[in-house]
Amino acid sequence: MRTKTQRSCSSVLAGALAEHDAEQLAQGFRALADPARIRLLSIIAAAPTGEACACDLVEPLGRAQPTVSHHLSLLVDAGLLTRSKRGRWAWYRLVPERVDALRNALSR
Amino acid sequence: MRTKTQRSCSSVLAGALAEHDAEQLAQGFRALADPARIRLLSIIAAAPTGEACACDLVEPLGRAQPTVSHHLSLLVDAGLLTRSKRGRWAWYRLVPERVDALRNALSR
DNA sequence: GAAACATATCGACGTTCATCGATATCTGCA
DNA sequence: TGCAGATATCGATGAACGTCGATATGTTTC
DSSP states (O other): OOOOOOOOOOOSSSSOOOHHHHHHHHHHHHHTSSHHHHHHHHHHHHOTTSEEEGGGTHHHHTSOHHHHHHHHHHHHHTTSEEEEEETTEEEEEEOHHHHHHHHHTTOO | OOOOOOOOOOOSSSSOOOHHHHHHHHHHHHTTSSHHHHHHHHHHHHOTTSEEEGGGTHHHHTSOHHHHHHHHHHHHHTTSEEEEEETTEEEEEEOHHHHHHHHHTTOO
């Protein structure tokens, strides 16, 4: 199990941030700092049902299955995805509030 | 000299991204994926004149001068800051359009 | 020109990270 | 119970990164 990331309401542009708040935000953006994870988010966001099965993510990503699983876990830990395991399959869904929090961190 | 980063109009949430576009966005977010750089941006954004001298950034950041210079160069390369060297001093200014581009990448 | 200063670059070091093959875990099915 | 399939974890490897001391570069002042 990995350590969980906390969400934050801080804004980068609204005033000088303390080290602690900066650490929180950096942690969030680090989850977006990899093309594989960006693509995972975009593919899941584009799913008609809002949900995507892990089995449908390996091939379009062009990475090995353990690598995809690793990135998905990272995104879940970062609060950007939720995992719902049903039967043999794992279904992933976006967490819009978390995306919003990061977007708002770039607003004044 | 480091390699320059290009800005992008892609959105993570508006549809499945190709590897190339994802790489562009990830590059942008990677610049935000460190607390030192987050703090630099927030301190500069909070400056009354909109500009901050590098000499005033070392002490509040609590890192060595070469480290601060390194992060500032990274942010300039990422297009998030501009550097204006005047006399002995280097003045840094935010590039709002670049911040906006990254924020919009998190909009639908 | 010399000294003092601000900043950038260099070189090194330890850490973190992305990646993958092998394997373990768990589920559904015959 | 046993097999097949989906997913997560483990262990290893190579690359990228943050950090800093030492040093180079460029500027101001005397």
